[in-house]
Amino acid sequence: MCEPDDVGNEVWKRWILDAIHKIRSQKQRPSVERICHAIRQHHNYHEDAVAEQLERAVREGAVLKVYNKGQSSYKDPGGFKSRTLKITPESDVYRAVAKAVRELGEREGSSLKSIEKHLYQAYEVTVAPNVDVNVVLKFAVKRAVAKGLLAHHAGLYKATPRPPSSSDRFKSRTKHSSESPEKVSIVFKAYEWSNWSNSY
DSSP: OOOOOSSSHHHHHHHHHHHHHHHHHHHOOOOHHHHHHHHHSSSOHHHHHHHHHHHHHTTTTSEEEEEEEEEEEOGGGGGGGSEEEOOOOOOHHHHHHHHHHHHHHTTTBBBBHHHHHHHHHHEEEETTOOOOOOHHHHHHHHHHHTTTTTEEEEEEEEEOOOOOOOOHHHEEEEEHHHHHHHHHHHHHHHHHHHHHHHHH
């Protein structure tokens, strides 16, 4: 079994990103288990060593860790750079901030600093001259809280549960309406049978 320090940090980053790209090309979620398996197919390292290097890459911003429906996955930040975020004195970026908190998925909530770091990883950020990004983000999180997208407690922000989408409500109505004719039909047949029985 090889030691993780046998190769440099940049080599580990390349292996991890290659594993993420391979897993995504297979239409699968790049979880820590799948990334470890993909790397260990070619390099003889223990799972714990791979997982440790993966978290290190996340801390250094080389890999983006996101949460979706309670499950974590890892992405190449370079793939997100097509998303742009322009910060000006008039910018209202509360939606981007709320999305960042949801993607971070931190159990105790996310600090303003971690939100800012995530935005710089997930977007191609451009800042207008003489703009204090921290001030803009403070205003944005307040807006997100006021809109019900985030909850604030002890300096940390957590995503609120998402309300049912219009498509979910449509599916619910469709399911209900599709059941109704069947119920009516059963009642009608019971009524017919009762009348037929009484006639004899």
